Amino acid sequence: MASLGRPALIQRHLHTVKDGSLETGYLHNPDPLATLTRLDDAKARGHHMSDGDSTSQVRSRSTRSTHAPLLYLGFLVSLLLLAHRIHYALPTPVSSEEGLMLDPATGHQQLRFSEENVRKIVRHLSDDIGYRIVGTAQDQETQDYLIHEITAMKEHAQRQRLRGPLTTGVGESALSLPQFETWIQVADGSHQFDFMSKVVMKMYTNMTNIIVRLSCGPECDKSAILLNAHYDTTLGSPGAADDALPIGVMLELIRILSQRPALKQNSLVFLFNGGEESLQDASHSFITNHELRYSIKAVINLEACGTSGPEVLFQANSRRMIDAYRNVPYPHGTAMGNDIFATGIILSDTDFRQFVEYGNLTGLDMAVYKNSYLYHTHLDVERNLERGLPQHLGENTLALATYLADEVELNGMERTSAVVYFDIFGKAFVSYSMETAIRSHWIIGMLAMVTIAVGASRPTLGSVLSVMLSFAAALSAPILSVYGFRHVITPMSWFSCEWLPLAIYGPMSFAGMFAVQWLFHDRKATRGANELRALSGIQVVFTITMALASIARVASSYFLAMYSLFTSLALLYNYSRARLRHRTAIGVRDVNYSVYFVASSLQTLYTSCQVFSLVDMIVPLxxxxxxxxxxxxxxxxxxxxxMFMFAPPLLAYSHRFGRALLKRVIIGLVAMHLVLLLISSWVFYPYDDLHPKRVFVQHQRNMTSGESLLFLAHCDPGPFRDYIVEVEELFGTQADFRDISHSASDWKSVYPFSQFLESYVIDTTPYIRKHTTNRTLSESDMPLTKLIDDAPRLVAENVSYDPVQQIRRLTILCTHPNYIWTVTSFDAEVLEWSMKLDIPSRERFHYVIRHAGGFRTDGWKLELAYRASGPEDRLRIELTAMETEGFGRDVERELRGSGEIGVMRRLVKAKPDYIALTYFSSVLTSFEL
Known part of the structure; x- marks a missing residue:
C-alpha cells in the first residue's frame, strides 16, 4: 500500500470534523493535532516522512539552519546600533555669525539660537569666575556679570525700538518689539525643606534674584510663563552644566526674543535664580515674595546633572503644558521618567518643587542627564560639554517658550500626572490623557482575546508561568552571581563605562531566562508548538500587566501596551502566514521565522533607547x-x-533549535558571564580621571574641644582605603575610622547629606605644629583653635521665663563674619518661633536649621519659645559654619601666627587624578543659651 502523506491525512480528518473545528478547538480536538505533532516530532528527529510537501521541508530546513540564529541576532544587534545612533544624536551647533543671519525676503536679521554664544557665557561663569557658592565673592561677581549682560541687551533692544517697528514681509503690517523690563530682588525668608527622609528648617538672608520680563504690554502681563535657572553652584563644582548652561540658554533667548516681534498672548519672565544649591532658597523667595508671582501661570525649569546627550523632560504636571512640548524640534521625554522621579528613588530635587508647592504652578522640568559622572565635581567645566548639547537645549526651550507665549491660554490649567507622553525616536512627541490610554488599552486587550479565540495565540498555563519566571530569572540570575562572587570581585568594576554592566551581567540574565524556558520545554510537543506557546505566553503576561497598570492609572502603562500590541500583531501575522501556507482550516501549530522580525522591530528599537536612558542615569548615580x-x-x-525588555520574543526563539542546543547555549552564556566578570574585576579599576571617585573633605576646627581634625568620606562602596593610606603618608598620621552613627554629627555642615557619609579622621594638630614657622606655637600645648579670629558666635537676648506655663523665651543672635552656610542644631519642645513656617512637631524634636546668605551677610536672628523646666533649663546648641575661602581657588585661611601651612592646599595638590574632592574648612562650637 502506498504511504499515507500529510495531505491525505488532513483530508481524512476534514471528512469527519466540521469546517473550522480544528482551528478554534485546539484543546477540544486533540487527535488531529496529536497526529501532526507526532509527524513533526519525527521530522525533528530526522526520520524520513513522505508527506508530499517538499517545499515545506526545504523551508523548514533553511529556517532552522545555522545561519538562521545569526541572521535574527544580527537583526537585533542592528536595531541596538540604530537605537544608539538615534538616541544620542544632537543638532549641529550654530556659530555666532550664523545666529545673526539676514532674512533675504525682508532684509531683517533672522536671529537664530547660537551654541557659540552660550558657550562664551558658560566659559566665563565656570572657568573664569569658577565656584559660585552663595555668600562668596564669586557669587557677587556672578551677579554683577549677569546684570551687565542683561543691561547691555536691554539698551540694545531700546535702540531697536527707537528705530521703528519691524515688518515680516512686503505688504504686511508693522510689528513692534517687546517691552523689556528688569528687577533685582534681594529678600529674607524661611521655609521647610524635607529631603532624604530628614526635616530641615531653612533660613536665608539677602538672597538675590535677577528677573527679566519680555511682553507685548499690559494685556500680556496678566499671565506669564516663568523660565528658571540658577546661577549658583554647589561646594565642589564650577557648575558649567549645573547650571551655567541653562543660564547661557536664557540669556541667548533674551537676545533673540528682545529683537523679534513681541509675543502675542503671554509674557515671558526669566528668573536668574541666586540660590538653588543652598536648598532652593531663591526660588522660594521669588514665588512667595516677588510682585510678579501672581501673574505667573506656568513654569519651565532648566536643570542639569550631566554634561552630554539630549536634554530630557523628566517632570510634568499639566496636560496643556505637556501638549505644548510637542512643538519642540528635538523631543525627548517619557511618562516613565515622571513616574520614576515621583517615587523618590532618584535622590535629587529641583526648584520645580518650590514653584509647585508654594505657587501651585503647572509646568515642565527639563534637564541634561547623560554623563553625570562629572556632576557636582571640579570637572563640570565648559570643555566637557558635548558639542551640540547647548544647541539642543536652546532650540527646544526657544520653541517651547515661543509657542506658550503666542498660542496657549494659560488660565485654568489643572495639575495632573494622569497624562501619557513619550517621544518617538526624538522626532515626534505623543501625548494623550489617561482616559484615552485606558480606552486604547481596552482595544489592545480585546485584540489579544481575538487572537486566542481564532487560534492565532495558543497560551497555556505553563507558558504564561514560564514568561513570568523568566522575568524573575533575568533579574535574579546576575544578582545571585554578584552575591556568590562578592568576595572575589572588585566592587563597581563596571563604574567607568555605562555599557560595561550590559556586557558583564547581560549573558547571565539571558542564561537565567533561557534556563526557565529549557525547564518548561515540552518534549512531547514539537519545537514549533513550544515556540508558539512561549510567544503566546508573552502576549498574555504583557496584556495582564498592562491591564493592572491601567487600573492603577500608571501613565507608564503605555510601555506595556506596546508589547501586548506588537506581540498580538505578530501572532496574527503568523496566523495569516499559516493559513496561506496550508490552505486548510487546521490553524496555527508553529511560528514562522519571519514573525520574530515583526515582533521585535519597533518595540526592540524603542526599548533600546529607553534602556540607554536608564543605564545613563543609574550607573553614574x-x-x-x-x-x-x-x-x-x-x-x-x-x-x-x-535584557528581558530588550527582546521578549527571544524566549520563544530559544525553543526553535531544540532542548539540547538550548542547554549548550545556557552553559555558554554562564561561562561567558563568569569570564567577563572575572576579567572586568581584575583588569578594570572603577575610577579614572573622567569617572572619578567622589570624596568629601572637611578640615574642622572644634572651638569647644580644641581639636583640629581632617574628615575624609566617600559616597559609594567602591575602593577607598588605598587613598586613605596615601593621605596618612602625606600627613604622617594614622587615620581613625568613624562609622555613619558618629559621622552624622561630624558632617552637620552638609546635613542632610551627612547621613550617607562615614569618615576617616586625621588629627592635623601634629602636622601643623611640625610645619609652622612659629617656634612658640610648635612647642606649645595650647589648642590651635585659640588662634582662630572672629569665629561664629551665638548669644541670647531678651531672655524670659514664664513659671506658670513653663515657657522660656529668647532671641538668638548669630554673628559669622567671613563665614557662610551656618547649621544650627538643638533638641527642644518648640512652641513658637519667628520663622514663617509651621513647627514640625509639638513634642521634643531634633531641629536642624540651615542658613544661607548673600555676599557679606554676617549674621541672622531667631526668636524662640520652648518648654523648659526652669529659668536655667538652657538650650544646648551646636553651630557649624564654613569658611568663605578654599572653594576652588587654592586659598586657605591660616591660623593666626602659624605661617603658611596649608593643610587643605597640600591635600588638593597631592590629589590623584581619579579622585574628585569636595573640600571646605569649617568651625564647630557648642553654646548654652
Whole structure:
C-alpha cells in the first residue's frame, strides 16, 4: 500500500470534523493535532516522512539552519546600533555669525539660537569666575556679570525700538518689539525643606534674584510663563552644566526674543535664580515674595546633572503644558521618567518643587542627564560639554517658550500626572490623557482575546508561568552571581563605562531566562508548538500587566501596551502566514521565522533607547548614593530588567533549535558571564580621571574641644582605603575610622547629606605644629583653635521665663563674619518661633536649621519659645559654619601666627587624578543659651 502523506491525512480528518473545528478547538480536538505533532516530532528527529510537501521541508530546513540564529541576532544587534545612533544624536551647533543671519525676503536679521554664544557665557561663569557658592565673592561677581549682560541687551533692544517697528514681509503690517523690563530682588525668608527622609528648617538672608520680563504690554502681563535657572553652584563644582548652561540658554533667548516681534498672548519672565544649591532658597523667595508671582501661570525649569546627550523632560504636571512640548524640534521625554522621579528613588530635587508647592504652578522640568559622572565635581567645566548639547537645549526651550507665549491660554490649567507622553525616536512627541490610554488599552486587550479565540495565540498555563519566571530569572540570575562572587570581585568594576554592566551581567540574565524556558520545554510537543506557546505566553503576561497598570492609572502603562500590541500583531501575522501556507482550516501549530522580525522591530528599537536612558542615569548615580547602597546588586538587577525588555520574543526563539542546543547555549552564556566578570574585576579599576571617585573633605576646627581634625568620606562602596593610606603618608598620621552613627554629627555642615557619609579622621594638630614657622606655637600645648579670629558666635537676648506655663523665651543672635552656610542644631519642645513656617512637631524634636546668605551677610536672628523646666533649663546648641575661602581657588585661611601651612592646599595638590574632592574648612562650637 502506498504511504499515507500529510495531505491525505488532513483530508481524512476534514471528512469527519466540521469546517473550522480544528482551528478554534485546539484543546477540544486533540487527535488531529496529536497526529501532526507526532509527524513533526519525527521530522525533528530526522526520520524520513513522505508527506508530499517538499517545499515545506526545504523551508523548514533553511529556517532552522545555522545561519538562521545569526541572521535574527544580527537583526537585533542592528536595531541596538540604530537605537544608539538615534538616541544620542544632537543638532549641529550654530556659530555666532550664523545666529545673526539676514532674512533675504525682508532684509531683517533672522536671529537664530547660537551654541557659540552660550558657550562664551558658560566659559566665563565656570572657568573664569569658577565656584559660585552663595555668600562668596564669586557669587557677587556672578551677579554683577549677569546684570551687565542683561543691561547691555536691554539698551540694545531700546535702540531697536527707537528705530521703528519691524515688518515680516512686503505688504504686511508693522510689528513692534517687546517691552523689556528688569528687577533685582534681594529678600529674607524661611521655609521647610524635607529631603532624604530628614526635616530641615531653612533660613536665608539677602538672597538675590535677577528677573527679566519680555511682553507685548499690559494685556500680556496678566499671565506669564516663568523660565528658571540658577546661577549658583554647589561646594565642589564650577557648575558649567549645573547650571551655567541653562543660564547661557536664557540669556541667548533674551537676545533673540528682545529683537523679534513681541509675543502675542503671554509674557515671558526669566528668573536668574541666586540660590538653588543652598536648598532652593531663591526660588522660594521669588514665588512667595516677588510682585510678579501672581501673574505667573506656568513654569519651565532648566536643570542639569550631566554634561552630554539630549536634554530630557523628566517632570510634568499639566496636560496643556505637556501638549505644548510637542512643538519642540528635538523631543525627548517619557511618562516613565515622571513616574520614576515621583517615587523618590532618584535622590535629587529641583526648584520645580518650590514653584509647585508654594505657587501651585503647572509646568515642565527639563534637564541634561547623560554623563553625570562629572556632576557636582571640579570637572563640570565648559570643555566637557558635548558639542551640540547647548544647541539642543536652546532650540527646544526657544520653541517651547515661543509657542506658550503666542498660542496657549494659560488660565485654568489643572495639575495632573494622569497624562501619557513619550517621544518617538526624538522626532515626534505623543501625548494623550489617561482616559484615552485606558480606552486604547481596552482595544489592545480585546485584540489579544481575538487572537486566542481564532487560534492565532495558543497560551497555556505553563507558558504564561514560564514568561513570568523568566522575568524573575533575568533579574535574579546576575544578582545571585554578584552575591556568590562578592568576595572575589572588585566592587563597581563596571563604574567607568555605562555599557560595561550590559556586557558583564547581560549573558547571565539571558542564561537565567533561557534556563526557565529549557525547564518548561515540552518534549512531547514539537519545537514549533513550544515556540508558539512561549510567544503566546508573552502576549498574555504583557496584556495582564498592562491591564493592572491601567487600573492603577500608571501613565507608564503605555510601555506595556506596546508589547501586548506588537506581540498580538505578530501572532496574527503568523496566523495569516499559516493559513496561506496550508490552505486548510487546521490553524496555527508553529511560528514562522519571519514573525520574530515583526515582533521585535519597533518595540526592540524603542526599548533600546529607553534602556540607554536608564543605564545613563543609574550607573553614574551609583557613585553618589552612599557607601551602604548595594550598588553591584542594583546594577545587576537593572541590567536584567533591560535584557528581558530588550527582546521578549527571544524566549520563544530559544525553543526553535531544540532542548539540547538550548542547554549548550545556557552553559555558554554562564561561562561567558563568569569570564567577563572575572576579567572586568581584575583588569578594570572603577575610577579614572573622567569617572572619578567622589570624596568629601572637611578640615574642622572644634572651638569647644580644641581639636583640629581632617574628615575624609566617600559616597559609594567602591575602593577607598588605598587613598586613605596615601593621605596618612602625606600627613604622617594614622587615620581613625568613624562609622555613619558618629559621622552624622561630624558632617552637620552638609546635613542632610551627612547621613550617607562615614569618615576617616586625621588629627592635623601634629602636622601643623611640625610645619609652622612659629617656634612658640610648635612647642606649645595650647589648642590651635585659640588662634582662630572672629569665629561664629551665638548669644541670647531678651531672655524670659514664664513659671506658670513653663515657657522660656529668647532671641538668638548669630554673628559669622567671613563665614557662610551656618547649621544650627538643638533638641527642644518648640512652641513658637519667628520663622514663617509651621513647627514640625509639638513634642521634643531634633531641629536642624540651615542658613544661607548673600555676599557679606554676617549674621541672622531667631526668636524662640520652648518648654523648659526652669529659668536655667538652657538650650544646648551646636553651630557649624564654613569658611568663605578654599572653594576652588587654592586659598586657605591660616591660623593666626602659624605661617603658611596649608593643610587643605597640600591635600588638593597631592590629589590623584581619579579622585574628585569636595573640600571646605569649617568651625564647630557648642553654646548654652
Amino acid at each position: 551609583t557613585g553618589r548614593i552612599g557607601i551602604t547602597a548595594p550598588v553591584d546588586f542594583i546594577v545587576a538587577g537593572v541590567t536584567g530588567f533591560g
